[in-house]
Amino acid sequence: MRAVDDKRPSPSIPDRLNLASHVLWAAGAPDDKVALVLLRATGAERWSYGRLREAVMRTAGGLLAAGLAPGARVLMRIGNTPDFPVTYLGAIAAGLVAVPTAAALGAEEITKVARVLSPDAIVSDGTVPMPDHDAPVLSPAAFSRAEPLERPAETGANDPAYIVFTSGTSGTPSGVVHAHRAILARGLMTDGWYGLTPSDRVLHAGAFSWTFTLGTGLMDPWAAGATALVLAPGTGPEMIPLLAQRHEATMIAGAPGVFRRLLKSGMPALPRLRHGLVAGEKLPETVRTAWRDATGTELHEAFGQSEISTFISGSPARPAPEGTLGYTQGGRCVAILSEDGTPAERGEDGAIAIHGSDPGLMLGTLDGPLAERLTGEWFTTGDRGLMREDGAIEYHGRTDDILTAGGFRVSPIEVEAAMQRHPGIEEAAAVDCHVTPETTVIAVHYTGPAALPEADLTAHAEAHLARYKQPRLFVHAQSLPRNANGKLLRRSLPPANETAP
Structure with missing residues (x-):
């Protein structure tokens, strides 16, 4: 049977659609309902839907009053x-193209972005590094005094909305x-991943600028x-358990590393969760199991990327079987492709792809x-499965992260999952290590309370992995390199044959 899962038809797309209009008005939430709660260790700032809608439309009006034309990049x-x-949302409501960027980017990094983008304007609150670029700079504080736009722009469904x-x-x-x-x-994703309803209160651990959070x-x-x-700002993730309890969160969202940290800090009773x-990144089964034991609830994982967002996931209605990401979401068409670009057989490794007609692509x-x-x-994601x-x-794993020790193709995810079952290992990262120009072996960098005897780790690998998948080098580390969103950076690890004792 071919590795194609076609869950279409996709939703009908109208000719005219404005993303901001859909976000703020499609569900018909009343103006006095709370839309946003900004959580602090002491106190919270609440925004109603009415306040949010007014602020967005004033921002839209302010951007247009600054002389920006439809399609301008902000x-x-x-x-x-x-x-x-x-x-x-204000930029999108005005018919402009919003370009959100991470506050963590330095001046050199954001200058590279600006050179590629050629923005028509920059909106800055003065708190993060700015690019070396001659585009006019606008302040969000000034928009609060602008005349609000009466209604969102009549944009086409296929017009650019954001970059x-x-x-x-x-x-x-x-x-x-x-x-x-x-x-x-x-x-x-509402049914295919979240099981989201109007009564839910979703607590996300990431910054606004991360597309996952946004x-x-x-x-x-x-x-x-x-x-x-x-x-x-200034509220650390260690506060999440208490804040989730205090503000009756029904869902908590974040990268696997967030949940690992929450489990270390201890979880209080969360009756509404x-x-x-x-x-x-891939969720370790050890974290999934530990979360279930600590909270009595499940972790539902999703897979996607910037080009498509998520399209494979487990959900409350259909949890993912152990060792998998889950299933193709309704309305999508997903395949695993062979090397020749045609669908592989089910059970065969290949490239994860989504049909080029997907409305979210x-x-x-x-x-x-x-x-x-x-x-x-097909649109191929650069990932294998x-x-x-x-x-x-x-x-x-990523195609460029796949291990090739001994001439075999090995998933780093499988090796890491097996090694993380060892009670002395908290996190693991598997990479290729070239011990000679002709010889490549698998190395595992791991964190834990202390370095473990190599014989112990070798025995553990032998008990859980086929011989060609077993690591030959083990490196204890204080931490593993991750980006600002907690994603593991395998290629940033030092060569194992230079760090191993």
Whole structure:
């Protein structure tokens, strides 16, 4: 049986659609309902839907009053405050193209982004590094005095709405262009991943500027008429358990590393919590099990990327079988492709791909249209996996992270999962190590309270992995390299044969 899971039809896309209008009004949430709660260790700042809508429309009016024409690109340089989503939605409501960027980017990094983007304006709150660029700079504070736009712009569903930047494998910023229709595709996650209802209160552990937070933590709850709970600046993730309890969170969302930290800090009783939502990197089964034991709730994982957001996931209605990401979301068509670009057989390793007609797929990048990135009718993600007979999809890692020790292709995810079952290992990262120009072995960098005897680790690997998958080098580390969003950076690890004793 071919490794294709076609859950179409996709949602019908109207000719005219404005993403901001859909987010703020589609669910019909009343003006006095709480839309956003900015959480602090002491106290909280609450925004009603009415206040949020007014702020967005004033921002839209202010941007247009500054002389920006439809389709103009607005680079956002704003810290982790409500100004971030308000500016994002305000630009889109005005028919402009919002470009959210991480506050953590330094002056050199954001200058590279600006050179690729050529923004028509920069909105800055003065708290984060600015690019060396001659675009006019606007302040979100000034928008509060602007005349509000009467209604969102009449944009086309396929018009550009926002651009997100990824560094890519070359280190050169790549701008991914998304259409207004992407918000309707995100609705497929409501049942396929979240199980989201208007009564939910979703607490996201990430910063506003992370696309995971911006989508799962803000846009999707608002499009469903739910309440978003987000950490205020200066509020550390160690406060999440207490704040989740105090503010009656029904869902907690974050990267796997967030849940690992929460488990270390100890979880209080959370009677309102329904489940957790995980994305950003593969969730270790050890963390899933520990969370279930500590809270009595499940962690539902999703897989996606900047070009498409998530399209494979487990959900409350259909939990993922152990060792898998879950299933193709309704309305999507997913395949595992062989080396020749055609669908593989179920049970065979291959490239994870989504059909090029998916309504959530990007329009393209600033470098070129989507058509240039397609393999026939498929968009390949750069990740590998296999589709089981029941349609559940295993994740084997990024194509450029796949291990090749001894001439075999080995998933680093499988090696890491096996080693993390050792009680003395907290985290693990498996990489290729070239011990000689002709010989490559698997090395594992791991964290834990103390370095473990090599014989102990070797015996553990022999008990859980086939011989060709077993690591030959083990390196104890104080921590593993991760990006600002907690994603493991395997290629940043030092060569194991230089660090191992």
